[in-house]
Amino acid sequence: MRKGYRMNQGRMGLLVAAALLAVPASASAQTPGKGAKPPAGADKKADDKKPEDAKPEDKPADSAAAPADAPPASDAPAAPDAGGGGICDLDPSQCPQVDFDAAAAKKIPAQMYAVQQLYALRVRRVEVNPYWSFTLNDQFVSHPAPGLAINYYVTNVLAVGVNGTWYRPFGSNLNQDSSFNAQTRRAARIGVPLTEYDWSAALNFTYVPVYGKFAGFGDFIFHYDAYIVGGLGMLSNRPIAVIDPDNRTFQSKGHLAFNAGLGLRIFFNRWFAAVGEVRNYVFRDELENTTIAPGKAAADKSTWYGDKPVTVNVQAQVGLAIFLPFSWEYRLPK
């Protein structure tokens, strides 16, 4: 049954394709504006016509000449009646009873795509996306880190997946405290609470509403798409002890983090692409207390934490996307 269904789909596709070929001017994606010039190649095409396409008067004199034994033109058989043709003369019971006007007016609920055959189909494919992320909105501490995203495309435009970013890989610490902090502390005598990240992980949904293609240097074509992504996960971080480093040592804590972002993917081929993404991670942070409790209370951990603002960490993520499996078959012919 499934095979039969596919055959039916294939036949429908052929019919739709034939219809499209018959009316190419009205079904083009980029309808020429008023007064658009015909392609310059049109005249050239006329000159390049194949001999069999040429009109009779264009034929060479020797080939146009009728053979001496050819019957006169008036002896040619009459054109068959419209509608039935020869079958109606031979067997009237087989003559098709079709109302062509009604058939022409009938609406066909064919599913037509504005762009036929997407260059890189995503449906039922897994995207593996290693990336490098860096901070866009924290001038005090940058948080560069490697990360990995894995998405499964349920439809061609919708995916579900996970991503994780590791800010302290293999025991190192990629968080970078800017020299600007020390300068500001020294000049204005004000301590700015700083935070360093440990890791983040999220479950995400991706929607791909935009796709297109570019001609590069008028020479080659590459395809791209743009997507929105959002999800929910955890982000683990801890304050860097700035106000009272003698007493305070902070441990990492996980925070519930929402994320939303935009991305652009440029395809090198049908399974390999470059990805650029901007993602906002929003979470309730816990900052170091800017005041120090007097006396022995300074060593009391409950006095170490201060404000709990909502932090928006804007992160750029640049990486590669590998789609698996590498190849697929289109459902409809081109």
Add this chain to the structure above:
Amino acid sequence: MMRRILTVVLPTAALLGVSSQASAQENQLTGPLAGAPAVRGLRLHRKQRFEIAPAISFTLLDEFQRHILLGGRLTYNVTDWLGLGVWGAFGAVKQTTGLSDRIQEANDQRFKQSDPNFSTGQASTGRTLVRANVGKDFKQQLGAINWIFAPQITAVPFRGKLSLFQKIFVDTDAYFFAGPAFVNLREREDCGGSTGVDCSARDGSGPDPGNVRPAATKGTQSRMAIAPTFGLGLNFYTGQWTSIGFEWRALLYSWNTGGFDTAGGGEGGRFPDAKIDKSDREFKFNQMITLSFGMQFPRTIKQSD
């Protein structure tokens, strides 16, 4: 550990190794399309047209003060892939960051005589140390962009279209630009040393024997910085002569954004020297994003073969 690295590196290298054989759209054609151009009947949105684009720009990663700049771009596109033009903008809106507000609050508190800690020796020392760097109205001493003027060359290597929800189709191009920028800045004025200006001058006149008055609001001066600028952008053509643009721009120059004495003294000049001068300027990778609405003239559009 080594094995783990290899398991990542080797597949990646293998993938990269085979990727060169499968090009974007199999343009190594041998049939009747061999040698044909990649695109026929391309709408030439740029070729031999002027573009006038009012624009609004937003600075990024500002430490003390954000800017919203209003301006525009004027470009003559010699070909569809090369344009010459200028971009200019002035700092219409200046908004302090949370850090500036915090410094202002802390400074106000520092000189509030009703504060219970005001009379302590530590508070008095703090007031003395901070006067050279923070004036009564901190916002007034912050570095600011007055205006920018940048002649620039625009290259448009990528031209295409995008589909939005399979309903809306928009011609699009991606471009790069570069050129020299003339940036008119306002910064804290030079003081200390041979300038004759006291960096720690008190608010009001006369002596301050009780060490209770804040520093006067710092004076500022303007100067011109000449800086390289470059960036990239996308133009979405909404019609034959209109477009919406989005671009990112970098401007590389040194300036003193906070009006602080941060350098010029000590080893390597990395410590304060009780002067405000050009040694206190710090090199910055200044960035901004711009939204524009472009209008192309003449309004009629040409089309390639």
